[in-house]
Every structure is written in structure tokens, then in C-alpha cells.
Amino acid sequence: MVQERNAVRLLVTLEDIDPPIWRRLVLPSTWTFDRLHLVLQAAFSWTDSHLHEFHIGGLRYGNPELLDIGFGTATTFDYRTVRMADFIDRDIAFTYVYDFGDNWRHRVVLEDILALDPLPRHAECLEGARAGPPDDVGGPWSYAEFIETLQDAEHEDHESNLRWAGGHFDPEWFDLALINKDIRNSFRANVRRRWHQPKPLIGKSSKHGD
Structure with a gap:
């Protein structure tokens, strides 16, 4: 029996920054985009304190209750009802925008569709670089x-x-273990988000990505 493809691997890179800040992530393909939003917040150590949306194929996806009031005239499709699986048959790259003032734009590339057995309960960051x-x-x-x-x-x-x-x-x-801990905690109610990097211990160097 052939294992069903049930997960996606994404490469996410912050635009307009050099050297690049990036993360490679794996998550279940049945997850909706509001869950992907929380994963991205944890992966890049954001604090989920600003508005956000996804731009996919010229359309906006987000929370219409927040975004259709004073933030443009284009219709916002509810990202709580749209799954990654709805796009896996396409060669797709899209944009995740966080904080409309600072305008942090993340380019998200769907690198691969995976068949995992068992399917992990959590998203996972495989690798990345820079804070x-x-x-x-x-x-x-x-x-x-x-x-x-x-x-x-x-x-x-x-x-x-x-x-x-x-x-x-x-x-x-870049501390892969700590970022994955943040990702695992991202769906918990009343989670306390990490505002700052941990300070290095005296005599210890920070963990760096490539």
C-alpha cells in the first residue's frame, strides 16, 4: 500500500534582507493557514502582536473580521478554512506579510510534498539561518x-x-532546538511568546546557522 502524501516541506525566506534569514519547515498538509501563521511566528521569533495575511495567486487570505475593515478593498478569504492540501498539486510560491507598518514579507516556497509515517503531531523546523x-x-x-x-x-x-x-x-x-520548542508551544492557549534571544552564558558562544 502506497503511503498517502500528507505533509509539505516549505522554504521560508524574509525578503529584502542580506544575508538571508530563512527557515525550512515541515508540517501536515491538512493544516489550515491560520495554523501556518502561528508556526511562522514561532519559527522567526515574532510575537504575534500585529496584523498579518497571506498573498496567494493574487488573492488575500487572513482573518476577514480584522482585515476587511480599513485595510484595503480586496476581499479577504478566511484562512481558517483553507488548507495547505488545497494547493499541493501546484508549483506554488506565495507571500506571508506580518506587521503592515514594518511590512515584513516572507517568501514561502512549496519545496516538496511528503509521505510521512507516522505523521508528526507538530510542525518542525529542519534547518535555517540567522535570527x-x-x-x-x-x-x-x-x-x-x-x-x-x-x-x-x-x-x-x-x-x-x-x-x-x-x-x-x-x-x-540560530538555535534549532529552541526554535522547535517555540513551534511545539505555538498552539497552546495563553502561550508566553519569547520576546528576546536568550543571553549567552559567559564563556559560551551563540548557536549559529549557516
Whole structure:
């Protein structure tokens, strides 16, 4: 008996950032896009504190109760009713937008359709590179300036930006185990989202992706 294809592998990359910030994820194909949203929030260490939507084939997918009031005239299709499986027969890439002010755009590429036995209960990050930017840092171009100020102790914004980052921020940080822990917790009610990177122990280096 041939195992049914029941999962998807996605490559997700933040646009307009160099060197790239990316994650490779596997999740059940029957999951709806509101669940994918929560996985992406955890994978990039976002805090789910802003509006968001998906752009797929020229259409908008999100929560119509939030997005059809004052955020454009195009109809928003309810992402709670649309599954990844509805798109797996297509060669598809789409966009996930988080925070309409900072305009963080994630390019999501459907790399493969998998037959997993057993099907994992949770999504999983297989690999990735670099830390997700802090929330409210201002978008890709402001993020570049933010990194510059952290690297220059004499910059007038150095101390304030360091405090904003929780006292420590390494743009090369990537801890696969911790990110997967965040992903596993992403569907829990009243989950406390991690706002900042863990500070490295004295004498220990941060874990880096490639």
C-alpha cells in the first residue's frame, strides 16, 4: 500500500534582507493557514502582536473580521478554512506579510510534498539561518540601521536599541532546538511568546546557522 502524501516541506525566506534569514519547515498538509501563521511566528521569533495575511495567486487570505475593515478593498478569504492540501498539486510560491507598518514579507516556497509515517503531531523546523529581527524594529531597511547601531558602542542610539533588544542581540543567532520548542508551544492557549534571544552564558558562544 502506497503511503498517502500528507505533509509539505516549505522554504521560508524574509525578503529584502542580506544575508538571508530563512527557515525550512515541515508540517501536515491538512493544516489550515491560520495554523501556518502561528508556526511562522514561532519559527522567526515574532510575537504575534500585529496584523498579518497571506498573498496567494493574487488573492488575500487572513482573518476577514480584522482585515476587511480599513485595510484595503480586496476581499479577504478566511484562512481558517483553507488548507495547505488545497494547493499541493501546484508549483506554488506565495507571500506571508506580518506587521503592515514594518511590512515584513516572507517568501514561502512549496519545496516538496511528503509521505510521512507516522505523521508528526507538530510542525518542525529542519534547518535555517540567522535570527529573526525584533518586533517593531521598523522593517528591513531600519533593521540594517538597527544592527549598525548595536555594533557601534558610540552611536547615540546604541543603548536604547540594546535595551529594546533585551540587552543582547546577535543577528547570526540560530538555535534549532529552541526554535522547535517555540513551534511545539505555538498552539497552546495563553502561550508566553519569547520576546528576546536568550543571553549567552559567559564563556559560551551563540548557536549559529549557516
